[in-house]
Amino acid sequence: MSDMTSAAEAPRSPGRPRSSRADEAIVEATLDLLAEGSTIEALSIEAIAARAGVGKATIYRRWPGKDALLLDALRRLKGVLPNPAGHSVRDDLVLLVGAVGHNIDPRAAKIMPCLVPEVNRSPDHFRLYQNIIAPRRQLMREVLRRGVRLGELRADLDIEVAMALLTGPMLMQRMLRWHPELDDVLLPDRIVDGVLDGIRAR
Structure with a gap:
């Protein structure tokens, strides 16, 4: 009983931990699409998500929008x-x-x-x-x-x-x-x- 009580009282982690592999896949997908000829205007979160194998929500949990993601991706490139x-x-x-x-x-x-x-x-x-x-x-x-x-x-x-x-x-x-x-x-x-x-x- 005491074991069950201590387990129930233990603090829960705040949601699913951020995956560095997902971050890497998203940035790599962004750079791949740009290298294949996509313009910044044509590049979409949907296309990036599909290439990275993640949902759009996964991207938006990490970056507020496309420009913020592009900034990180191009900094990585540099x-x-x-x-x-x-x-x-x-x-x-x-x-x-x-x-x-x-x-x-x-x-x-x-x-x-x-x-x-x-x-x-x-x-x-x-x-x-x-x-x-x-x-x-x-x-x-x-x-x-x-x-x-x-x-x-x-x-x-x-x-x-x-x-x-x-x-x-x-x-x-x-x-x-x-x-x-x-x-x-x-x-x-x-x-x-x-x-x-x-x-x-x-």
């Missing part, structure tokens, strides 16, 4: 943020420039270029894109500001323009293969050294 060591402004910039447009997941080569026209067409998708890249942009901004603070870079440096100078060539090369003969491994060093020639303190 991978973890680089971690600058903080010892050398040059080395930190090479690390960050090397991460521009670099994705281990092969689906990124199909997904990211297709997002560009959608980002340009839709203010909502533009905000989604900005939410993905803003933390990466902030990392580079902090490295450049540190360089100014330590006297390594010009005191009058335009931080935002410097970021554009550093990231633009790498993004163009990685997304469009603009110059096939450029060495992708050495390019981050060459870009950083070229820009530093103009922005170093005199």
Whole structure:
């Protein structure tokens, strides 16, 4: 009797525990559909649920809507943020420039270029894109500001323009293969050294 009483008095767990396998299946289904050519507009929760083998309610228990799910899926595609060591402004910039447009997941080569026209067409998708890249942009901004603070870079440096100078060539090369003969491994060093020639303190 005492066993039954203690069992009845034990607190119940608040519903079914969240399944990490379901989370993974939903995110993977989202990326697969995008890689297969689905646009953001055409992508539906119904299609994602069917591909992942879950119900729509399972998705809505995890994400409030499609945009929140897309944000998580595209962040996964981009991978973890680089971690600058903080010892050398040059080395930190090479690390960050090397991460521009670099994705281990092969689906990124199909997904990211297709997002560009959608980002340009839709203010909502533009905000989604900005939410993905803003933390990466902030990392580079902090490295450049540190360089100014330590006297390594010009005191009058335009931080935002410097970021554009550093990231633009790498993004163009990685997304469009603009110059096939450029060495992708050495390019981050060459870009950083070229820009530093103009922005170093005199």
